[in-house]
Amino acid sequence: MLRKVLVANRGEIALRIVRACRELGIGSVAIFSEADRESTHVRVADEAFCVGPGPVPRSYLNVPNIISAALVSGCDAIHPGYGFLAENARFAEICADHGLKFIGPRPEIITAMGDKATAKRVMAEAGVATTPGTDILATVELAREAAESVGYPVLLKATAGGGGKGMRVVERPEDLERAFLGATAEAEASFKDGRVYMEKLIRDPRHIEVQVLADEHGEVVHLGERDCSIQKPSHQKLIEEAGAPNLSNRARARLHDMAVRACRHVGYSNAGTLEFLSSGDDVFFMEMNTRIQVEHPVTEMVYGIDLVKEQIRIASGEPLGYTQSDLEPRGHAIECRINAEDARNNFAPQAGKLGAVIFPGGPGIRIDTHIFSGASVPPYYDSMLAKVIAFANTREQAIARMERALRETLVDGVATTTEMCLEILGTEGFRNGVYDIGFLPRLLAQRVG
């Protein structure tokens, strides 16, 4: 087993990883920026090193200081959490160069899955259904020919992309040139990689993802699916649930089978998530995240497995010790993200000092958070303050439990997404489990209208 892990992250996920280390009897070393000096993960970890000032490039992306902190504190591994360096293959290589185990898949897998066009090609080789589309398109003329072949409407996507950057919907041939030039310019500016590819636009799909665990000895299991279709207009997730409601057994079985097959094909190890777009019984691979996900707790609740501990065990070289037939989901779990955002002002991020903070409790409620009364919310980072997770025997009970929990939640000092989540939970569409990724943008548009 690993002896001491440096947690290269902040906020609730850093705390989550420190807790897993402690329960496994492993030492933990936190890193923090000057803006996070008072943060909970700093207090709870066995040791803590400041790695730079508030801005992310100088602290949580400061690779030399992070590696040095791991070495001088005697760590033998680094857990990257999510975001920051979690899907940076070069960072994983640097860890290995310094004798530090990167808790995640091998660097070449991160590289392959990080490039969307490559990932799609590899998945197609594994027999995974992918959205009809193309490889990299070098010119407008090639894009025009491709669009005629794929059929309008199409989606232009940056291969290095994420967060909707370098992405354009093209409804008609006359809009293609402008969209192509706009997407490549935006991708170049955002990722220093202007290459784009094309996909058939699937209208109003659901976003369904499958959690996988793979050890370093070839065993691969899935831990069911999560529905993450409640997304802000910026495509950031707000509410997730496990399992996905109203998904046919046929589609569910296909999703699970494709996820495991894909992992075996690429020789994947550690925790990962395959994201799919679903429309009716059709499911198409979208991308693979080679890390722990924000929404991992809903899977943990229904499978009774601690995914972060499993990541550490796998990185230690231990076999999973169970097979697919040993895994059975039980009940239903929902997660609501409590973000410091003004939902009435296009989810504008909020920063400042918090007043009173009270989180709910009681049966079936789990809170993953790093904040406390009087804590500061720095302006430099992601605005997520907490995740409220409700678990119950049925989806209906889980919704009721979540509504109760959100009404008990108090975060004074900044606007939060708590009320927005309550509003969504109360809609007929959510209650019936009939929603897609356009659900929240349509709800917001109606409110404005």
Next chain:
Amino acid sequence: MSSEHPPEEEPSARAQRLAEFFVKTPLLRMRIERENEEFEFVRSSLAQARGAAEQAVMPEPMAERPVDVLRADVVGVLRFGRRVPTLGEEVAEERELAAIEALGIRTSVRARSSGRLTAILCQDGAAVDYGRALFEIERG
């Protein structure tokens, strides 16, 4: 007439006295070895050490003289120079007081101005993090 050596204290009293001394220092670990006994004190976290460092009693700078605080700007291990800095000594501008070793690279810690070394806030060989106060120099 006083004896040359003070009377020997009980080991438990000595441990207590050393522990009280240790908590006031910014040290992460302190080990004392004698003929038939050894004491080792270890802090469980750097944050605690940092708190102690902030509360440690340091020589008061003279109010009218500005004080330069030299801080670590990389994470690494502090190494004093061949000429070990000593409390109260006069240092020249640009004098290298120590270096921080990290990933095989040595980053000098130099006096920004000439003056008197009024505080040494870290020990040779200590792990230091970003922003950690290392030395105080009262400008001359």
